[in-house]
Amino acid sequence: MTDKKLVLVSAVALVDQEDRLLLAQRPEGKSLAGLWEFPGGKVEEGENPEAALVRELKEELGIKVDERDFLPFTFASHAYKDFHLLMPVYLCQTWEGEPEGCEGQDLAWVSVDELAKYPTPPADVRLMDDYRRWIGSRKCGE
Ligand SMILES: Nc1nc2c([nH]c(=O)n2[C@H]2C[C@H](O)[C@@H](COP(=O)(O)OP(=O)(O)OP(=O)(O)O)O2)c(=O)[nH]1
Numbered sequence: 034m035t036d037k038k039l040v041l042v043s044a045v046a047l048v049d050q051e052d053r054l055l056l057a058q059r060p061e062g063k064s065l066a067g068l069w070e071f072p073g074g075k076v077e078e079g080e081n082p083e084a085a086l087v088r089e090l091k092e093e094l095g096i097k098v099d100e101r102d103f104l105p106f107t108f109a110s111h112a113y114k115d116f117h118l119l120m121p122v123y124l125c126q127t128w129e130g131e132p133e134g135c136e137g138q139d140l141a142w143v144s145v146d147e148l149a150k151y152p153t154p155p156a157d158v159r160l161m162d163d164y165r166r167w168i169g170s171r172k173c174g175e
């Protein structure tokens with residue numbers, strides 16, 4: 034049992050044609066500042082996770098995505114000190130526009146070999162392993 038508040042966050046593994054993953058650095062002043070995360074954010078009241086992600090990617094990265102291009106990929110269920118995070122992560126390889134850090138956040142397109150250089154929030158450690166496995170299995174199938 035837990036009395037922690039459940040926080041629902043939608044996030045994306047945005048992967049380009051060279052198999053690079055887009056990571057965003059959490060800005061100063063926010064929790065977990067400086068760590069590299071999957072772009073996304075909190076699902077608001079009355080929103081579903083896919084609609085929230087479409088909105089967040091427009092706000093944070095300035096790109097247009099179609100929720101039909103979101104493939105359910107993995108999720109985090111992680112106990113932070115003050116809340117419990119539930120975060121579905123979708124895979125998306127199609128979008129319109131060039132991602133920019135619209136909220137002043139730094140962005141990085143990261144190949145799987147470089148991933149270890151980008152420290153992530155604690156909840157993301159296992160997700161990065163899922164991503165490594167996915168890229169690995171794709172490369173074998175080529
Ligand atoms: N977007 C995202 N959030 C993550 C990841 N890993 C992780 O622990 N989180 C946590 C950090 C925050 O506690 C929460 C996301 O909240 P946020 O502050 O970014 O939400 P938001 O974009 O809606 O921003 P705000 O309007 O609330 O400021 O989820 C991740 O990979 N991506």
Ligand SMILES: [Mg+2]
Nearest residue numbers: 072073074075
């Ligand atoms: Mg966010």
